[in-house]
Structures are given as structure tokens and as C-alpha cells.
Amino acid sequence: MPAVISIEGLTKTYKSGHQALKRVDLEIEKGEIFALLGPNGAGKTTMISIVCGIVTPSSGTILADGHDIQSDYRAARAKIGLVPQELTTDAFETVWATVTFSRGLFGKAPSPAHVEQILRDLSLWDKKDAKIMTLSGGMKRRVMIAKALSHEPEILFLDEPTAGVDVELRRDMWALVRKLRDRGVTIILTTHYIEEAEEMADRVGVILKGELILVEKTAALMQKLGKKTLTLNLQEPLAALPPELADWPLALKNDGGEIEYVFDSNAEKTGVPSLMRRLSDLGIGFKDLSTRQSSLEDIFVDLVHQDREAA
């Protein structure tokens, strides 16, 4: 797949001296959903803002669909739609007027049919003549998405799209994201809801203190860094783990009623068969067992944690 966005040697140091981006190189493939993860202040929004032209980079080059975002900004920006994190809308304009405004601003000829389609897709049609200030927070968020889609962008940035929105809107939003992807739109999003990235994203990038420390296919990442947890529900609770089990890093949970064993599912020897044999030898019986794959969230927490320890 060709890259629709390529970022090379991007750095940003604010006037205050704060180094928001140390050096970022990244290629986003056409038509993929890319999730950018990272704690607050890691540089996610700075990176998005630079690509969209709101913040000036200190150094580096960025191409959007082959157009340099600085020297050929008209062509580059016409391809990009942005839904920022903050709810910033005009207050006195109607929904219809503000979406029509955005389309014109991005240089597209008026198309009431297209604006209507967007408003219908986002369940905003019956609010089209409402002033924005009369809308709820969730509705305002929909308006901002409608504005970003008004000029039919090929690349869509969603900065924390689901922060503080209710379940219904989240569901609608993901349905819309899938629909856009089916049309070939490339989507780059940041989120704190890691399970969403896990479910939605084709690839994941983790950014920490201005550095992109990892970019990986979501599935591969889950496999590579994923750990499994084996839980054994014991027939008889144990007061303590017998010393014969010291070879495995076990934990006694639930008042001695459960044994938990975390292992690397990709390791050559998981240690599970030998553990089972040893338990049988010791006469420790269990009535049930389950295994659980660690989530992207666990992986993420691990990465952040490792980085803190290294620091």
C-alpha cells in the first residue's frame, strides 16, 4: 500500500523551550485506520496539529498524498479533515450554515445534497436549523465531525473522538469510521480507550515524550507483546503456595481459592504442562480453568511503565 502521509524527521520545540516532538518518522498507508496512543502530553495533538497546518514544525518534512504540507499547502490541506479534541464551535450559527461554511472554506463548490447526506449520516438532520449553542455536547461533537467531512477529505484526523461522549454516539461514530474506511478514507485517531484501538485500528503507534517508540500492526502487536493469564479455580482453598511450586511465578488470589499464572504465550516453553503435572503430583485439584489474552491496554501500560523505569 502506498503511503498517504509520510512524516520524516519531524521535531517541534515550542517557544517556551518545551520539546514536544523529538524526532518522528512515520508512514500512514492509504485506507488504513491508524491509532495513535500515548499518555497526556506525549505529543499526539502536536503531531496532528502540525500535519493539519495549525502548528509550525521546527524541522522535518511531511507529505500528505504526495503534497508537501508547507510548500504545497493548498493541495495538502484540501485532502485533510480534522476533528479537534476541544469542542470549539460557533455559537450563533445554525448547523446547516456552519457545515456549509466549512465546505466553502476548503474550496469546494456548494453541494446541498452532500451536506444533507452528512447531516443525515450523523443524525443531525432534524437539527439543521438549530443554533449550535442550543445543542448538547454530544450533538456539538457531531457537528464538528460534520464540518470535518464537509469537503469530502481523503484523510481524516480524529483527536480523541470518543472522549466524554455517550455510548450511543460512540457506537454511531465507529459505524461512521467503518463506513468512511470502506470508501477509502484514511483515518488517524488518538484515543484513551485502548480497547477501541484494539478493535478498530489496523495499526497502532505509541508515542511517549515526543518519540514514537513503537509502530505495529495491531494483531502482530497483540501477538508479540501479548501475555496470557491462566487462572485455576481450586477445589480446596490453599492457605499458602507450597514450596514445590516455587519454580513458577504464581499468585494466590481470591482468599486462596485461585491460582494465577501469567506467561508469555509466544515463548518456546510456557511452563503450563509442567505446572499441571506438578499440581497433580501434589494432589491439588481444580474444578475449572480459564486463560485470558492480555489486552492492548495491558501492553500499553507495560510500555509506559518500562519507559518510566528506564528513565
Add this chain to the structure above:
Amino acid sequence: MSFNGYGVWAIYRFEMARALRTLWQSLVTPVITTSLYFVVFGGAIGSRMTEVDGVPYGAFIVPGLIMLSLFTQSIFNASFGIYFPKFTGTIYEILSAPVSPLEIVLAYVGAAATKSAILGLIILATAAFFVPLQILHPFWMLAFLILISTTFALFGFIIGVWAQNFEQLQFIPMLIVTPLTFLGGAFYSIEMLPEGWRTLALFNPVVYLISGFRWAFYGVGDVSVQISLAATLGFFFACLAVVGWIFKTGYRLKN
């Protein structure tokens, strides 16, 4: 795409719509204020004054009054137009759009200048109810009206970009422009001042603007019309240069 006409039109229409929403403040208030000036200066004081430069006092102050409104409204409209999106954060959309700095300025300043030029004409019409008017050079009257509206809208745009709070937005119009206008011969000819003050008044740029505009009405001014035109154009290009610098450096617009 070398010119984003739809983008310019979108911003222009947005700004004009803002004025229509607040039509009352935008038009009626200045008309009432102007009428009050006529009642106080034209009626109460003017009846005790002789002619100035051969023009009845009531008619003499019309160009100055229009200028006073033109200055304040151009600055207010343009500065508010760009300051408010900065304040609310909606500027993100303008900055991320495929519009060039020139197009942004054209739209914001164009809208502000349109509004104040229309306002100037409304004040002129209002004045016609109170005093007999004479416009010797209608073309130059309109030319000065449009040029000065545009120049002060540019100036207002600069203030709007520079301002970091509402107080700063008010600061320059209140503390600099209004005093300079009152001292710049809006209500009198600087010929009427004592010698020392007259020389000092020539350092006031507003004198040249008002003088040129008054010349278009009555064929007389404090300074020659060529100098007035040169001063107005000079101020126009100075503002244009500052706006160019703002976009080149991203001053207070971008991080």
C-alpha cells in the same frame, strides 16, 4: 487551485451574517450617536459659530463625523472578527484550511470595510436630514471612504491578532484613535488653532485623512489633497506590511 474563491466568500459571508444578526447594534446605534452629535454640535454650538472655511458649521463637521465612525467601526469589526475565533478556538478551522494569508485578509478586511463603508453612507444620509450637504468631488469622496475603511480595517485586523484579551482589543481604539480623531480636526479646522498647536497637529496622521475627505465635500482642506492621499496610502501600505509580517512569522496565530 491558485485562488480559493469559495473560501474567501465563505469567510466574507460569515462576517456579513454576523453583522446582520446584530443589525441593531451595527447600524442603528451609530445613526443615533451621529444624530446626537448634530443636536449638540450642530444645533447648540453651531448656532453660535460662524462659518468655517466658508462652510456652515453644521455641514463642516459631517466629513469628520463620518470619519470618526469609519475609524471606530472598521477597527471594531475587523479586530473582533479575527479576535473572536482566536478566543473561542474556532480559528483552528481557518488555519487548517487551504486558504492563503492574502485570502484570509481579503475576506476579513473586505467584510469589515464593506460594513463600515455602508455605515458611512448611512451616516451621510442621516446628516442630509439635518444640514444642507454639498459634495463637490463624489468620486474622490467614495474613493476616500473605501480606502480609509479598508486601511482601518487592516489596522483593526492587526489589533485583533495582537490582542490577548478584550481589554487590549479596546485599548488602541479608545486611547489612541478616538483622541487623535477629536484632535485631528473632526469638529474644527486646524487653522483655528494657535500657531504652536497647529504645527503639533500636523504630526497627527488623522488630520490628513479628515482633511482629504473634507476636501472631497467642500473643496477645502487643512492640507492639500495630494498630501492627504499620500498619507492615506502610506498608512494603508504600512498596515499591509505588518499583516504580511504577521502571516510570515505566524505571530500570535500559530505556535
